[in-house]
Amino acid sequence: MADPMDAIRATFFEECAELLESLETGLLALQTGPRTAETIDAVFRSVHSIKGGAAAFAFSDLAAFAHEFETALDAYRIGQRGDLPHGVPILLRACDGLRDLVAASQTGAKATAPDPTGLRALCGSNEVVPTDPRGDPDPLPSVPNGFPKVWTISFEPRPELLSSGNEPSFLFRSLAILGRIEVRADAANLPPLENVDPTLAYLRWTLRLWPSAPDLTETEIEAAFEFVHDLCDLRIAPGTEALAPGRASQIPDMGPRNAVPDIPSLVPTTIRVDLARVDRLVDLVGELVIAQSMLAQDMTPGGSGGNPTGTDRMNDLQQLTRDLQESVMAIRAQPVRSLFQRMERIVRETAAQTGKTVRLVTEGVATEIDKTVIERLADPLTHMIRNAIDHGLEDPQRRTAAGKDPTGTVTLRALQRSDRILIEVSDDGAGLDRPRICDRAIARGLLPPGAAPDPAEIDQLIFSPGFSTASGVSAVSGRGVGMDVVNRAIRDLSGSIAIESAEGAGCRITTSLPLTLAILDGMVVRSGRERMVLPLSTILEAQTADLAAIERLGTGGWAVRLHDRYVPLLDLGRSMGFAVPHERWEAGEDSAVLFIRVEGGDPFALRVDAIEAQRQVVVKGLDDNLGRVPCVSAATILGDGQIALIVDTPAIAAAAGLDLQLAGAA
Amino acid sequence: MKVLAIDDSRTIRELVRVTLEREAIEAVLAEDGLHGLELLAGMEDRPDAILTDVNMPRLDGFGFVRKVRDRPDCADVPILMLTTESAKDLKQQARAAGATGWIVKPFDPARLVGALRTVTGLT
Numbered sequence: 001m002a003d004p005m006d007a008i009r010a011t012f013f014e015e016c017a018e019l020l021e022s023l024e025t026g027l028l029a030l031q032t033g034p035r036t037a038e039t040i041d042a043v044f045r046s047v048h049s050i051k052g053g054a055a056a057f058a059f060s061d062l063a064a065f066a067h068e069f070e071t072a073l074d075a076y077r078i079g080q081r082g083d084l085p086h087g088v089p090i091l092l093r094a095c096d097g098l099r100d101l102v103a104a105s106q107t108g109a110k111a112t113a114p115d116p117t118g119l120r121a122l123c124g125s126n127e128v129v130p131t132d133p134r135g136d137p138d139p140l141p142s143v144p145n146g147f148p149k150v151w152t153i154s155f156e157p158r159p160e161l162l163s164s165g166n167e168p169s170f171l172f173r174s175l176a177i178l179g180r181i182e183v184r185a186d187a188a189n190l191p192p193l194e195n196v197d198p199t200l201a202y203l204r205w206t207l208r209l210w211p212s213a214p215d216l217t218e219t220e221i222e223a224a225f226e227f228v229h230d231l232c233d234l235r236i237a238p239g240t241e242a243l244a245p246g247r248a249s250q251i252p253d254m255g256p257r258n259a260v261p262d263i264p265s266l267v268p269t270t271i272r273v274d275l276a277r278v279d280r281l282v283d284l285v286g287e288l289v290i291a292q293s294m295l296a297q298d299m300t301p302g303g304s305g306g307n308p309t310g311t312d313r314m315n316d317l318q319q320l321t322r323d324l325q326e327s328v329m330a331i332r333a334q335p336v337r338s339l340f341q342r343m344e345r346i347v348r349e350t351a352a353q354t355g356k357t358v359r360l361v362t363e364g365v366a367t368e369i370d371k372t373v374i375e376r377l378a379d380p381l382t383h384m385i386r387n388a389i390d391h392g393l394e395d396p397q398r399r400t401a402a403g404k405d406p407t408g409t410v411t412l413r414a415l416q417r418s419d420r421i422l423i424e425v426s427d428d429g430a431g432l433d434r435p436r437i438c439d440r441a442i443a444r445g446l447l448p449p450g451a452a453p454d455p456a457e458i459d460q461l462i463f464s465p466g467f468s469t470a471s472g473v474s475a476v477s478g479r480g481v482g483m484d485v486v487n488r489a490i491r492d493l494s495g496s497i498a499i500e501s502a503e504g505a506g507c508r509i510t511t512s513l514p515l516t517l518a519i520l521d522g523m524v525v526r527s528g529r530e531r532m533v534l535p536l537s538t539i540l541e542a543q544t545a546d547l548a549a550i551e552r553l554g555t556g557g558w559a560v561r562l563h564d565r566y567v568p569l570l571d572l573g574r575s576m577g578f579a580v581p582h583e584r585w586e587a588g589e590d591s592a593v594l595f596i597r598v599e600g601g602d603p604f605a606l607r608v609d610a611i612e613a614q615r616q617v618v619v620k621g622l623d624d625n626l627g628r629v630p631c632v633s634a635a636t637i638l639g640d641g642q643i644a645l646i647v648d649t650p651a652i653a654a655a656a657g658l659d660l661q662l663a664g665a666a
Numbered sequence: 667m668k669v670l671a672i673d674d675s676r677t678i679r680e681l682v683r684v685t686l687e688r689e690a691i692e693a694v695l696a697e698d699g700l701h702g703l704e705l706l707a708g709m710e711d712r713p714d715a716i717l718t719d720v721n722m723p724r725l726d727g728f729g730f731v732r733k734v735r736d737r738p739d740c741a742d743v744p745i746l747m748l749t750t751e752s753a754k755d756l757k758q759q760a761r762a763a764g765a766t767g768w769i770v771k772p773f774d775p776a777r778l779v780g781a782l783r784t785v786t787g788l789t
Contacts, residue, residue, distance in 0.1 A: 004684045005684070007680075008677060008680040008681055008684060011676055011677055011680050012677040014676075015675065015676045015677050041723070042723070044721070045674065045721055045722070045723065048721050048750065049674065049675040049677070049678075051750065052675055052677070052678055052750050052771050052772070053675060053677035053678065055750070055771065055772040056677065056678065056681055056771065056772040056773075058772075162742065163735075163741070163742070163764065164761065164764060164765065164766050165742050165743055165744040165745055165764070165765070165766035165785065166744070166766050166767070166785065167742070167744075167785075167787060169787065170784060170785060170786065170787030171784065173784075173787050174780075174783065174784040174787075199741070224784065226767065226781075227746075227766055227767025227768070227781075227784075227785065228767075230757075230758075230761060231761075
């Protein structure tokens, strides 16, 4: 059987994550907003709870530091200090330190305990605070030589003892565990019955105890009276004192009572769901969507026989499926708030490392996005923010000289646009240094010498593998990854990335991500004998191929007119590597042209043999079985049970990059 | 034995629950003082003992103990407070509120169970 302690330890770390988040939120609120007692209390409780759990699991470094933190906070909480804002940066750093210690405790790694000097200075004392959060257990008194064979205990309760919920007979019962006891009550103080207040204690007691263990100490006897020390006069002495007059009685042996079987309680207001279960649910809903579309296909070609009831039922099922799907997706959706909050720390750290002053502005924190996406977004986002501060923002002197606020601003913004989530990282720095990027690209062989690409093309270069403008490996951005790694991470999430830069005004990187990775609005198309699905979000418009609008270029490429301009034309089947004749559209075959635009690129066109349907498809990953396949992002199962590949349109554009350039040059 | 245990930390609640259930003691768990009062009000029989944390949102441990003591049927129910500090004034506050005793966190499971047995007179 699994040790329940392991599960509780896991609970502890989950809780720590929540507590750290609320701690940071609270501290940031204290820095900027009004200082309410509630916020200070909440902040205090977060640290307090971490300390309590840490001590329970003997994470002593963590517990000790949490204790220091708590002591500093306590000074504010009980109103000893009124000047909180100046201390918040120290508290935020302590929060970072606490986070590191939690992580170290979780992984078993050895972490250096953060320096508590700042915290101690905050609470106005530099004295060494006792770091043992277990309190101050009294040292055991030395055990006298020769253990007494009998003890005499004189126990005189104060009148109010009963109102604390303590009951003398229970105390005696716990003494009886230590050996045989004899109890005498002294009822001298008992008033006449009509004057008895049942809430008051009137009796005094003398007990004799013959210990069953020969080495019983006074401390062990005292322990039985632990909770009533302040509510009684207690004398414990070895040997037999003259007993006060009264009735002696033996405490009857109390047999064990039947324990009530456990009944779990507590109706929680939120649920915590194992991600694997949610994934299973998502899979099931996927199957349901497939079944529904199969049914739909069975019924449409005259199959329903114009039966309105059947059609109605079908509509109901369709609606239900859609609702179910949306609500299941919602389980996985989380606001980006926590992700954005984590970035506060990145900003603080990077600002400190680079000596720049930086303000982080977050917008749209309530925007929800798939949990997996959020988790996998943390690294790329971290890198983009580091870049923005390290490379984008100028140092305060240069900013002042340029007439800007010496404090740089990095803005993190999330917004939903139809079925995509956009995450923007922007800074008000100097913008991309395009001449330097060009020099570097030429030096790295990414551009031919003497090339004069246009600004947008230069900006794209920072996503090229191995590109980095930092001449040395800086402590901040140079962690062995460049924007190409960011780009790949985003692409792996079926996302795309675009950059805009304005000289002297800053830079904005926009990441576009799907709401969910599980279901896609797609267009089912046919090319040759293959059916494929194109993500609807990348399709600008679809037209019947009009031979008059297609031009053959001298280089062997093709272009097609989209309104008043020509865009490169590719054949979907050929791009995917199928053996289809290149000149089919010249033969005037029925075909269609889809105009595609992917984030950060110019539009292009894809020729397909036919457009079959527009529908939602369930994304089935191929990676587990086939690894990454060029130009294929995933597969799906269509209504007739056939498998269709989902086309990775950005990859098609990238693979045809050379063709696009040639077409442009021709 | 049936114990109402109140702590705002999920970790501590779980520790208490496991500790008690290992000894076949029924644990009813609440997240803060108000929640504890709600559960208490909903119980057919009062619990044999109450364990409560001190520092909690909405209604803290001291306030909770005072409220419990105000209920005639609970005036003498044993209440142990779980405190992280063993500071003397905290004990005095606990006493003033009407607590029966206190356990310093992190608690030794045997000690917690022992204390519960002591104050309830139950095994």
